[in-house]
Amino acid sequence: MADLAALTAAVEAGNRTVVAAETQVALDEGIHPKTILDAMTAAMDGVGRRFQDGELFVPEMLIAARAMKAGTVLLEPVLAAAGVRPEFRAVVGTVEGDLHEIGKNLVGMMWRGGGIEVIDLGVDVTPDRFVEAAREHDANLVGLSALLTTTMPNMRGVVEAVRAAGLSAKVVVGGAPVTPEFAAQIGADGYAADAGAAVDLARGLLSG
Amino acid sequence: MNSRERILAALHGRPMDRVPICEIGVWPETEERWRREGLPEGVSVEDYFGLDKIALFAYEPSLMLPTVVLEDGDDDQVMVDGDGCRYRKWKGVQKPPLFLGATVNTPSLWREYRSRLAPSLGRFQNYQFDFIFDRPTNEVQSERYRQARDDDQLTVISPTEPCWYFLRLLGEEEALMAMALEPDFVEEVLSDYTDFVLSMLELILASGYTFDALWVFSDLAYKKGMLFSPVFFRERVAPYQRRIFAFARDHAMKVIYHCDGYVGQLIPMLIDVGVDCMQPLEARAGNDVREYLHQYGDRLSFMGNINADALAGGRRSIRQEICDKLPEAKRSGRYIFHSDHSVPPTVSFEDYAYAIELARELGSY
Numbered sequence A: 001m002a003d004l005a006a007l008t009a010a011v012e013a014g015n016r017t018v019v020a021a022e023t024q025v026a027l028d029e030g031i032h033p034k035t036i037l038d039a040m041t042a043a044m045d046g047v048g049r050r051f052q053d054g055e056l057f058v059p060e061m062l063i064a065a066r067a068m069k070a071g072t073v074l075l076e077p078v079l080a081a082a083g084v085r086p087e088f089r090a091v092v093g094t095v096e097g098d099l100h101e102i103g104k105n106l107v108g109m110m111w112r113g114g115g116i117e118v119i120d121l122g123v124d125v126t127p128d129r130f131v132e133a134a135r136e137h138d139a140n141l142v143g144l145s146a147l148l149t150t151t152m153p154n155m156r157g158v159v160e161a162v163r164a165a166g167l168s169a170k171v172v173v174g175g176a177p178v179t180p181e182f183a184a185q186i187g188a189d190g191y192a193a194d195a196g197a198a199v200d201l202a203r204g205l206l207s208g
Numbered sequence B: 001m002n003s004r005e006r007i008l009a010a011l012h013g014r015p016m017d018r019v020p021i022c023e024i025g026v027w028p029e030t031e032e033r034w035r036r037e038g039l040p041e042g043v044s045v046e047d048y049f050g051l052d053k054i055a056l057f058a059y060e061p062s063l064m065l066p067t068v069v070l071e072d073g074d075d076d077q078v079m080v081d082g083d084g085c086r087y088r089k090w091k092g093v094q095k096p097p098l099f100l101g102a103t104v105n106t107p108s109l110w111r112e113y114r115s116r117l118a119p120s121l122g123r124f125q126n127y128q129f130d131f132i133f134d135r136p137t138n139e140v141q142s143e144r145y146r147q148a149r150d151d152d153q154l155t156v157i158s159p160t161e162p163c164w165y166f167l168r169l170l171g172e173e174e175a176l177m178a179m180a181l182e183p184d185f186v187e188e189v190l191s192d193y194t195d196f197v198l199s200m201l202e203l204i205l206a207s208g209y210t211f212d213a214l215w216v217f218s219d220l221a222y223k224k225g226m227l228f229s230p231v232f233f234r235e236r237v238a239p240y241q242r243r244i245f246a247f248a249r250d251h252a253m254k255v256i257y258h259c260d261g262y263v264g265q266l267i268p269m270l271i272d273v274g275v276d277c278m279q280p281l282e283a284r285a286g287n288d289v290r291e292y293l294h295q296y297g298d299r300l301s302f303m304g305n306i307n308a309d310a311l312a313g314g315r316r317s318i319r320q321e322i323c324d325k326l327p328e329a330k331r332s333g334r335y336i337f338h339s340d341h342s343v344p345p346t347v348s349f350e351d352y353a354y355a356i357e358l359a360r361e362l363g364s365y
Helices: A004-013 A018-029 A033-052 A057-082 A102-113 A127-136 A152-166 A180-185 A195-207 B004-011 B028-037 B045-049 B105-114 B120-125 B140-151 B160-168 B172-181 B185-206 B231-250 B267-273 B288-296 B314-333 B349-360
Strands: A089-094 A116-120 A141-145 A170-175 B055-056 B068-072 B076-080 B085-091 B098-101 B154-158 B211-218 B254-259 B277-280 B300-302
Touching: A004 A018, A004 A033, A004 A057, A018 A033, A018 A057, A018 B231, A033 A057, A033 A102, A033 A195, A033 B140, A057 A102, A057 B172, A089 A102, A089 A127, A089 B300, A102 A116, A102 A141, A102 A195, A102 B172, A127 A141, A127 B004, A141 A152, A141 A195, A152 A170, A170 A195, B004 B154, B004 B254, B004 B300, B045 B349, B055 B140, B105 B185, B120 B140, B120 B185, B140 B154, B160 B185, B160 B231, B172 B185, B185 B231, B231 B254, B231 B267, B267 B349, B288 B300, B288 B314, B314 B349
Parallel strands: A089 A116, A089 A141, A141 A170, B055 B154, B154 B211, B211 B254, B254 B277, B277 B300
Antiparallel strands: B068 B076, B076 B085, B085 B098
16 A cells, blocks of 8 residues: 655655655556655655754765655656656756765755756866756756865856856856855855755745 | 974963964965965975974875776876775876775675774885875875974874775765664774774884874864764764874874864864864854854864965955954964965965964964
8 A cells, every 4th residue: 555654754764665665556556656756855855954954964865865766766767658757957067177076966866856857967067068958958957066165266157158058047056165145246046055955945946 | 482382382272472373285286376476496385484384194094905097098097096996086187086986885895805904004104195185295204204303393193084984985975875874884994993093003103103193184074064963973983083082192192183164063072082173164164263262262272264265365355364363363372373274276475475474473472
């Protein structure tokens, strides 16, 4: 018997075995994949809130995101067959010259958890590559991460390239050296202090 | 008062002539810029600015698995290091290596390979690596030690902290997930690695080397705070740090702890395990040395918190940053002037000179 509450709890607890099992049971019982996905998204929303409140830390976020992936991997072909696609798409990457990943990965996981399709460009990504990917995927969001003082200025280049390309994607920035003031200076559309805040930021920008 | 006496005074909270001025983190690119801007060839940054020197020593911390080059291109190389970790390293540019994957990442594999953590003096004497900037050096450590002692420099031994070792061994993401899913595995590695660290320290000291301090570099925090929960730290990490820092105390070494990110939550726990000095206190992460000295200045010394953004921001911003922080920090008698992480190439030679001049002026007692 499908138990979506158990599915939500398993995502929150980071139990990917139970997530996969409960997802399969739900699919087998004919529950709409979007309904199943919503149960998992609700879990990640809860995880994000508790992370922002300081109750949960990076390990718990990572295992929850990984557990959700164990479910979405089963849902994706069903969703695709039903013509259900995430409403929004984001490209994320660490800017040129910078190789730090975990912040970018966490934001990507949380955005996926929030129902946004995420195309991860990796690290050391040039402005041209961001623009190319945003255009190719018709991205609504471009997420930039930097960990170094010396690579942070490269975010400005991406913002300028996105604007020059005439793309409507919102550019959001984050990372250890990044501040809201810097984000405003370079003309970014938003700044997120952490992966949890990045979900709220994305939702706010996408609904606007 | 010489540099060593001055730094020790700050670490012990004893009277000193002026606040020590140290910097261990001038980027190679920064030094290149400064050479173009007037730093004479053949003169080190420390000597030119009259900085209070810290001679850091370390030893080979890995399992000493064979290092293998998997791919060798014009611009980069993919290799496997002594802990079985795959990295992409760049040629001709100063970029940190990109972690690609781990090998020794399960309890059974750890048990299979952990006997390779065999303590030996060779790990110390043959160590030729700048772990601050992740690059090989040509210096022979034993000779550098002898020179440092002859010059009466502060000598510091820097073992790899066990939790930091675990984060490197598995890669950050897998290691953090292991903290949630396999805490016993994490603790097993921490325990084994602590035994190795203590054996290495005993061996090195028994061979006649002495150090003024023990300094660990362990980034367990980031901008928002701790990477993992304080409960996990207290229950699974602290016992092992406590053992290492107790060894340091028993051998008259002060303990310096480097941790990036916001360390406000971590500080009380680190005091509890025996840390004597916190460094570098990243300003952008919300650390404020004045606040910390007010709260903990009776128990803890501090090194850092001079915002690198301010150093790169011109004279007015440098003056404001140093005038805001140094006079108040100086009153504690437990402060060491240092950037809040490292000095990037956005800082000009002239501006750094100005900062040091100001630090000397305002830091005198």
